[in-house]
Amino acid sequence: MSATLEKQVIDLHTSTVRVLNSTLQSEDATGAWTILHPEGRHSLAVGLTAPLDVTIDGQAGYYAAGMNQRANVVIKGNAGPGVAENMMSGSVHVEGNASMAAGATAQGGLLVIDGDAGARCGISMKGVSIVVRGSVGHMSGFMAQSGNLVVCGDAGEALGDSLYEARLFVRGTVKSLGADCEEKKMTDEDLAILKDLLKEAGITDYPAESFRRYGSARRLYNFNVDNASAY
Amino acid sequence: MCGIVGLFLKNPRLQPQLGALTAQMLKTMTERGPDSAGFAVYGGAQHGQSKITVRGLEESQRKDFEAGVLAVSQKATFVFRDDHAIITCSDEAEPAVRAFVEGFGHGVVFVSSGDSIELYKGVGLPEDVAARFGLSEMTGTHAIGHTRMATESAVTTAGAHPFSTGPDQCLVHNGSLSNHNTLRRQLVRDGLSFETENDSEVAAGYLSWRLSKGERLDEALTASLSDLDGFYTFVVGTRDGFAVLRDPVACKPAVMAETEDYVAFASEYRAFAGLPGIEKATVFEPEPQRVYHWEHAA
Numbered sequence: 001m002s003a004t005l006e007k008q009v010i011d012l013h014t015s016t017v018r019v020l021n022s023t024l025q026s027e028d029a030t031g032a033w034t035i036l037h038p039e040g041r042h043s044l045a046v047g048l049t050a051p052l053d054v055t056i057d058g059q060a061g062y063y064a065a066g067m068n069q070r071a072n073v074v075i076k077g078n079a080g081p082g083v084a085e086n087m088m089s090g091s092v093h094v095e096g097n098a099s100m101a102a103g104a105t106a107q108g109g110l111l112v113i114d115g116d117a118g119a120r121c122g123i124s125m126k127g128v129s130i131v132v133r134g135s136v137g138h139m140s141g142f143m144a145q146s147g148n149l150v151v152c153g154d155a156g157e158a159l160g161d162s163l164y165e166a167r168l169f170v171r172g173t174v175k176s177l178g179a180d181c182e183e184k185k186m187t188d189e190d191l192a193i194l195k196d197l198l199k200e201a202g203i204t205d206y207p208a209e210s211f212r213r214y215g216s217a218r219r220l221y222n223f224n225v226d227n228a229s230a231y
Numbered sequence: 232m233c234g235i236v237g238l239f240l241k242n243p244r245l246q247p248q249l250g251a252l253t254a255q256m257l258k259t260m261t262e263r264g265p266d267s268a269g270f271a272v273y274g275g276a277q278h279g280q281s282k283i284t285v286r287g288l289e290e291s292q293r294k295d296f297e298a299g300v301l302a303v304s305q306k307a308t309f310v311f312r313d314d315h316a317i318i319t320c321s322d323e324a325e326p327a328v329r330a331f332v333e334g335f336g337h338g339v340v341f342v343s344s345g346d347s348i349e350l351y352k353g354v355g356l357p358e359d360v361a362a363r364f365g366l367s368e369m370t371g372t373h374a375i376g377h378t379r380m381a382t383e384s385a386v387t388t389a390g391a392h393p394f395s396t397g398p399d400q401c402l403v404h405n406g407s408l409s410n411h412n413t414l415r416r417q418l419v420r421d422g423l424s425f426e427t428e429n430d431s432e433v434a435a436g437y438l439s440w441r442l443s444k445g446e447r448l449d450e451a452l453t454a455s456l457s458d459l460d461g462f463y464t465f466v467v468g469t470r471d472g473f474a475v476l477r478d479p480v481a482c483k484p485a486v487m488a489e490t491e492d493y494v495a496f497a498s499e500y501r502a503f504a505g506l507p508g509i510e511k512a513t514v515f516e517p518e519p520q521r522v523y524h525w526e527h528a529a
Contacts, residue, residue, distance in 0.1 A: 039500075039501060039504035040499060040500030040501035040502075040503070040504055041501065058510075059500050059504075059514070061499060061500060061501060062499075077514075078500065078514050080484075080499065080500060081484065096514070097514070097515065097516070099484070099486070099516060100481070100482075100484075100516075118481075118516050119480075119481050119482075119519070137481075137518070137519075138479075138481070138519065
């Protein structure tokens with residue numbers, strides 16, 4: 001265990017994003033890493049496959065921690081567009097706000113955003129769980145296919161537009177629902193999932209019972225069996 | 232793509248650094264717009280005096296040009312920066328000087344006029360454009376800059392941003408408008424003229440047209456939400472401040488940082504990395520369809 005406790009640092013004032021990513025993607029990488037002076041650079045800590053603990057000590061640019069597998073990445077500041085896009089497993093924790101398309105197309109793992117998320121949070125999500133302590137922008141959960149989106153604040157316009165499946169939980173107001181998105185009854189199963197997610201995200205001040213559950217009404221073209229013959 | 236930056240100083244002590252800070256922000260946005268760049272710097276307004284920016288002036292023409300301006304405005308003063316010139320003259324002489332500039336020919340183009348605006352633009356890497364005009368040494372109250380990756384019209388100095396279509400007004404744009412031809416025809420019928428085929432110039436003209444009818448900047452921007460179709464993040468500069476607006480879809484990026492000393496705008500956070508006290512700034516994304524506006528007390 002001693003190797004994993006050693007603090008490993010990459011300073012982007014003296015190193016490059018390419019060196020950072022190839023180092024963390026290497027099969028030899030283990031333990032905890034801290035990235036200094038990120039200063040909004042793009043593609044930080046992407047494509048990780050080992051169970052590393054990575055701390056980005058500041059603001060991240062586009063696609064931070066994208067395609068993550070098994071690593072736990074903490075961003076101490078804000079994240080730019082597409083944080084944790086296409087994550088497969090592991091976790092990404094943004095301590096500030098996230099820009100648009102947070103968790104886009106992600107298939108697994110947990111994305112926690114302590115602040116607000118911008119437009120299209122969880123767009124085309126395919127199994128990831130996303131917990132946002134603040135609010136999300138317009139068209140969040142657009143074409144969501146699977147997974148859970150938890151919003152402790154408010155949701156912007158057209159929440160869950162054209163979604164296939166995925167559970168959307170919102171505690172505050174929803175400015176409007178997108179096409180084919182509707183409020184659903186909170187089942188015991190939903191509640192159990194929500195409680196687990198809030199616990200995993202370290203959110204103790206919002207009881208699961210204070211959320212409302214939204215999902216697909218399954219009325220769009222692709223849900224109509226009569227259209228199956230078109231293929 | 233394109234990159235936009237803006238810096239509005241609340242603390243006058245930062246005014247000597249305005250150009251240096253803006254130059255550094257502009258350079259970081261090179262990857263978003265490497266083909267041309269431009270910037271408007273506001274400052275040095277003097278009561279009763281107008282500033283006129285012209286470009287396309289070759290060194291060999293300076294003498295003739297200067298003599299021509301002095302013939303219509305004896306007390307005019309000149310600052311030459313590369314192929315641009317800033318003429319300062321009395322408000323009364325401004326129309327005559329402007330008429331002289333527009334009639335001078337030899338590729339000399341009127342760029343902007345107002346109490347405090349100076350506007351520079353050119354083709355090339357943002358860093359080189361900024362260096363050509365000595366942006367780092369400029370001082371002032373606020374500045375707006377743009378790095379361009381051309382989509383709707385050619386890579387030319389005329390197609391570079393900012394666009395100025397009214398006194399002390401300028402606009403920079405990231406995005407592309409789809410109804411600019413229709414709107415341009417309507418505005419031309421109303422007496423406006425346009426220098427380029429550029430969509431962003433139409434947006435600037437549209438706002439100037441609204442302002443000329445007595446609307447406030449926030450009203451004009453709100454109206455643009457229904458009249459302009461397409462993608463846009465706009466930053467609009469006026470004598471006393473700047474405003475930001477994003478279209479309803481908001482796919483063009485925008486981030487803002489505010490401290491006690493300044494409000495900064497950029498397409499990406501990277502542009503803020505060198506600003507003083509940025510680690511303590513409030514950093515947020517402007518919401519779509521909402522007009523953000525900062526102004527110095529006049």
